[in-house]
Amino acid sequence: MGESSAAPVAGSGPLGQMHGDVTGDLHGNASVDMVGGIDALESFCESYYRLRPVNATFTGVHAYDHCLPDWSAAGVERMVTELRALRERLADAGCSALGGDTLAAREWAGIDGALADSFLEIQLAELAGRHFQRGNPSLVIGEAVFAVVALMIRDFAPLAQRARMACERLRALPLFLASALAVVAEAPVPGAWVEKALKECDGIRALLSVGLDHWRALDGIPGDLGASLRHEGDVALGAVDAFATGLASLSRDASPVRSCGAGLLALLVRRGHWCERSLDDVLAEVRTEFGRERTRLDEMALAIDARGLTGVQERLAAAHPTPERYYARFEETWTDCHAMATSLDLVTWPHAPIRYVAIPAFTRMAAPALYYLFYRSPAPYDDIAMHDYVVSPIDGLEGDALERHLRAWNDSVIKLNHVVHHGALGHHVQNWYARRAPSRIGQMAATDCASRIGMFLGGTMAEGWACYATDLMDEAGFLTPEERVSEQHSRVRMLARALVDLEFHTGVRTFDESVALYVSEVGMSAAAAHAEVVKNSMFPATALMYWLGTSQIHALRRAREVALGDAFSLRAFHDELLSFGSIPVALVSKLMAKLMATPPSR
Numbered sequence: 216m217g218e219s220s221a222a223p224v225a226g227s228g229p230l231g232q233m234h235g236d237v238t239g240d241l242h243g244n245a246s247v248d249m250v251g252g253i254d255a256l257e258s259f260c261e262s263y264y265r266l267r268p269v270n271a272t273f274t275g276v277h278a279y280d281h282c283l284p285d286w287s288a289a290g291v292e293r294m295v296t297e298l299r300a301l302r303e304r305l306a307d308a309g310c311s312a313l314g315g316d317t318l319a320a321r322e323w324a325g326i327d328g329a330l331a332d333s334f335l336e337i338q339l340a341e342l343a344g345r346h347f348q349r350g351n352p353s354l355v356i357g358e359a360v361f362a363v364v365a366l367m368i369r370d371f372a373p374l375a376q377r378a379r380m381a382c383e384r385l386r387a388l389p390l391f392l393a394s395a396l397a398v399v400a401e402a403p404v405p406g407a408w409v410e411k412a413l414k415e416c417d418g419i420r421a422l423l424s425v426g427l428d429h430w431r432a433l434d435g436i437p438g439d440l441g442a443s444l445r446h447e448g449d450v451a452l453g454a455v456d457a458f459a460t461g462l463a464s465l466s467r468d469a470s471p472v473r474s475c476g477a478g479l480l481a482l483l484v485r486r487g488h489w490c491e492r493s494l495d496d497v498l499a500e501v502r503t504e505f506g507r508e509r510t511r512l513d514e515m516a517l518a519i520d521a522r523g524l525t526g527v528q529e530r531l532a533a534a535h536p537t538p539e540r541y542y543a544r545f546e547e548t549w550t551d552c553h554a555m556a557t558s559l560d561l562v563t564w565p566h567a568p569i570r571y572v573a574i575p576a577f578t579r580m581a582a583p584a585l586y587y588l589f590y591r592s593p594a595p596y597d598d599i600a601m602h603d604y605v606v607s608p609i610d611g612l613e614g615d616a617l618e619r620h621l622r623a624w625n626d627s628v629i630k631l632n633h634v635v636h637h638g639a640l641g642h643h644v645q646n647w648y649a650r651r652a653p654s655r656i657g658q659m660a661a662t663d664c665a666s667r668i669g670m671f672l673g674g675t676m677a678e679g680w681a682c683y684a685t686d687l688m689d690e691a692g693f694l695t696p697e698e699r700v701s702e703q704h705s706r707v708r709m710l711a712r713a714l715v716d717l718e719f720h721t722g723v724r725t726f727d728e729s730v731a732l733y734v735s736e737v738g739m740s741a742a743a744a745h746a747e748v749v750k751n752s753m754f755p756a757t758a759l760m761y762w763l764g765t766s767q768i769h770a771l772r773r774a775r776e777v778a779l780g781d782a783f784s785l786r787a788f789h790d791e792l793l794s795f796g797s798i799p800v801a802l803v804s805k806l807m808a809k810l811m812a813t814p815p816s817r
Contacts, residue, residue: 255308276596283358359391427577472753476721531626564644675764679767683764710762712762720752
């Protein structure tokens with residue numbers, strides 16, 4: 216599906232030298248200290264990867280592939296001290312906030328410094344409470360399992376080298392799990408979080424038993440190294456069992472989940488999404504939009520089928536590939552999407568080869584119990600010619616089981632989710648542009664890591680663009696009438712998630728009321744609704760980023776169309792938008808507005 220993508224621009228790597236001038240106006244009249252700003256940013260990058268070695272592997276920084284993070288009580292305190300010192304260095308260099316001159320000149324050291332500071336402020340807020348590392352066992356087990364998965368699923372180095380690093384991480388796993396659980400156990404834990412983590416323990420058991428045996432049998436892993444993997448895997452399995460036993464005996468909260476509170480939610484929206492609106496203002500718009508789009512969904516569905524949404528969903532499920540065409544359908548749909556987008560000049564589509572393959576045997580049994588992504592963003596600092604998009608296999612399925620799978624993975628699901636949103640115009644194209652962004656943080660912030668993306672601030676661009684891309688292909692005529700209803704249903708679901716995100720974490724809506732909303736208004740099953748609210752509770756302001764980013768991109772496009780009139784080019788707008796990488800859409804809006812407002816130099 217295209218030629219090999221080029222390597223990142225010289226000097227833009229994780230520890231590379233910054234480019235451009237760094238003399239902008241920050242904090243009002245304060246200016247960026249060029250040397251101090253670069254040094255502070257270098258220190259930030261070094262710290263980021265060292266403290267988060269699993270994130271580093273997923274990002275393509277391989278100095279820490281043998282390590283696990285230190286989430287012990289002492290480790291958390293050391294992290295807090297280090298993050299505070301980094302914020303002080305950024306402040307001393309004038310990089311803690313942005314002034315208009317810095318935006319207008321696009322001085323990336325100052326911009327990245329401000330982004331780094333917002334990331335650090337959020338991290339410190341997380342570490343001060345019991346919502347994340349210090350209180351969520353699911354994050355602990357996720358970090359443990361994906362520390363190994365990260366080394367298994369991508370050929371960034373010879374197989375034997377990755378296997379040796381896996382041995383090192385497996386050897387470190389017992390201490391990591393025991394020390395992290397001791398921190399989590401310092402206070403009662405929500406029961407639903409415990410149950411989620413216990414299910415994920417089943418996933419890591421599958422990975423370290425059958426999965427590890429599949430992996431160590433591959434050509435390229437010598438017999439003695441394979442034996443070491445098995446030994447370390449067995450020891451790690453014992454540690455997982457001990458972790459699960461301790462987890463099951465934890466003191467539990469009265470409530471099945473925990474809200475983060477309005478204070479942290481407001482911080483995440485302001486400093487993570489760079490949204491300057493109040494929570495009340497955002498919530499009022501979400502409520503209005505949800506009601507409008509929910510009504511429109513019913514109208515669209517009834518216009519196609521007298522049974523409404525249920526009838527349309529039945530039509531969609533019935534339109535699926537045959538078993539013989541199942542794997543080919545993904546690539547065929549990708550080709551059609553690429554052809555339409557390029558023929559309509561929607562975006563400069565890069566050479567970013569991707570192929571759809573079955574989930575490998577060594578992670579196949581573990582995947583259903585884990586945060587195992589079908590599309591995982593390419594590591595921005597690895598240079599791998601072909602990116603694998605994994606899909607659920609049909610090998611061995613027959614009869615009713617095969618038919619159920621094909622109905623679930625029907626043509627509309629393949630087109631809307633696995634092609635447009637993820638593997639084609641959406642995430643995959645955006646990730647290619649992000650890798651080449653002038654912002655070092657924009658290059659890697661939206662990298663998929665163990666339980667979430669590398670930096671929360673990358674979310675509105677990454678998810679906003681992927682949702683907008685599906686809107687764009689609808690606008691272009693790529694969807695059938697039934698698929699347009701499915702996309703409208705996705706829009707309603709996105710707004711419902713934003714609504715629950717805002718109302719649950721501010722105490723307006725209870726857990727049970729949130730589950731009921733998903734069941735009655737979105738059509739989720741009770742089990743799916745329960746799982747969705749658990750996820751909403753664990754990652755505040757994350758569900759919001761989908762709607763917020765999408766609406767901000769649409770608003771920015773409308774503003775540029777008005778400002779430029781006949782000179783507006785859709786492709787030029789999209790290319791410029793994507794060129795900034797994975798930084799908040801609200802910040803991109805300011806950057807683009809400042810450039811238009813700046814008089815041309817004479």
